[in-house]
Amino acid sequence: MQNDNPWGGSGGGSNNNSGGRRPTGSSTPPNAPDLDELLRQAQARFKNQFPNQGNVIILIALIVLGLWLASGIYRVDPGEYAVIQRFGKHERTQVTEGLGYAFPSPIEKTTIVNVQEFRKLEIGFRDSSTGRRSGAKQKVTEESLMLTSDANIVDLDLVVFWNISNAEDFIFNIKDVEATIKKVAESAIREVVGQTKLQPIITKGRDRVAQRAQAIMQQNLDDYKSGVSIRQVLIQDATVHPEVLPAFEDVVAAIQDAETYQNEATIYANDIIPKARGEAIQKLQQAEAYKASQITKSEGDAKRFTEVYQAYLKGKDVTKERIYIETMEKVLKNAKKTIIDQEQGSSGVVPYLPLKQLKSSKGE
CATH class of the missing domain: 3.30.479.30 (Band 7 domain)
Structure with missing residues (x-):
């Protein structure tokens, strides 16, 4: 009869080499499993269930390889770049959107970066704002x-x-x-x-x-x-900062005062400067007019003197008398005058002239 004991013993718990000892010669407790025997039994069951185990292993390997190769597919969305590294070194950069492929790790590594995101x-x-607390x-x-x-x-x-x-x-x-x-x-x-x-x-x-x-x-x-x-x-x-706030307020007040004074000075300057400029222009114009009048007068006097001199050369006595008369006319024009009849003066009698009374009466 075949022994179905999984531990490889006779079932009586004897300690002989065939059942109670492992192949290495080390003693094991009763009922301890024999690992080599378990592996052989598992292998036998696998062969019974999968008689073509070589094909199965190849199929599994192909599936694993296909999944590994498929992991190299990536997608680039709008505004993104794909940077591919091969063994850590930059290989290429995909800047167009769409699908792309790179060898899976550890051969190549793909890094997607968004170049448009702020x-x-x-x-x-x-x-620290949340949905209910905004601006916190x-x-x-x-x-x-x-x-x-x-x-x-x-x-x-x-x-x-x-x-x-x-x-x-x-x-x-x-x-x-x-x-x-x-x-x-x-x-x-x-x-x-x-x-x-x-x-x-x-x-x-x-x-x-x-x-x-x-x-x-x-x-x-x-x-x-x-x-x-x-x-x-x-x-x-x-x-x-609160520690320097009082001093800063003083500085601000001083700056505001300075701006106020500056504005007042500007207003005053805008008012007085045009006036001063206008007065200066007016005085300059008056000076120019006076200059022109004096020049004209001087030229006229010189011309008149030249004419008088020419007339004097032609008739000295007549010219002297005319100049004398014109001079006396200018001198006596606004003077107070007392006229004496020449006939009375020629008789040898000196007339009495109360000059003070005459002056006072004329002054009244």
């Missing part, structure tokens, strides 16, 4: 507090928007891109703030500060060949 980096705060944010003071050029402290929240401009550089040149962008952005904004006074940062000069910081960020990232493009830098909030 990614956001926050400095000085973290956006958590401050990160070790990032937001910065020193200005006039030794003030500003609390600044910055948002940086960036995207991938070169897929190969993005994958191969920088290990941790987001951490690198964050460090570059912090360094750039601190550099610009350190060169700028507080007042422009928190008022109308905020956009200029952001533009300067963006230019520095892009230059540094280009030097690293990071494959990253900084699309926009926004200063969402810039406030004075």
Whole structure:
């Protein structure tokens, strides 16, 4: 009768070499399984169920190979690039959308990157808004507090928007891109703030500060060949630190007073300067007119004198008498005069002339 005992023994639990010992000669406890015998039995059952085991193994191998080869199929959506590496080295980049194929790992590796997606980096705060709470944010003071050029402290929240401009550089040149962008952005904004006074940062000069910081960020990232493009830098909030707020308020008040005085001075200047210019033009015109009149008068006097002189040369006595008469006419024209009859004076009698009374009566 065939022994059906799976352990290969006689069933009586004897310790002879045929049943109670393993082929290695080491003793085993009673009823312990013989592994070699189990493997032989399993192999026999497999041969009975699959008589053509060679074909089955080939079929399984082909299925596994087909699945492995199929794993190399990938898809590129709009706005995405596929970067293929062969044994770690850049092989090619697919920039057109659609299906593509690369040898599966470990021969080739496919990395899909979105070059159109705008990614956001926050400095000085973290956006913790949820569906119900919009706009909630958590401050990160070790990032937001910065020193200005006039030794003030500003609390600044910055948002940086960036995207991938070169897929190969993005994958191969920088290990941790987001951490690198964050460090570059912090360094750039601190550099610009350190060169700028507080007042422009928190008022109308905020956009200029952001533009300067963006230019520095892009230059540094280009030097690293990071494959990253900084699309926009926004200063969402810039406030004075509470410790320097009183001093800043005094400065703001002084600036406002200065602007007020400057505006008043400008208004006064706009009023007085046109008047002064008008008066200057008027006086200049008067001077020009006086100059012209004097020149004309001088020319006329010279001409008249020349004519008189020419007449004098022709008739000296007549000219002398005419000049005498004209001169006396000018002298006596507005003078007070007393006329004496020549006939009375020629008789040898000196007439009595009460000059004082005459003057007083004429004055009345």
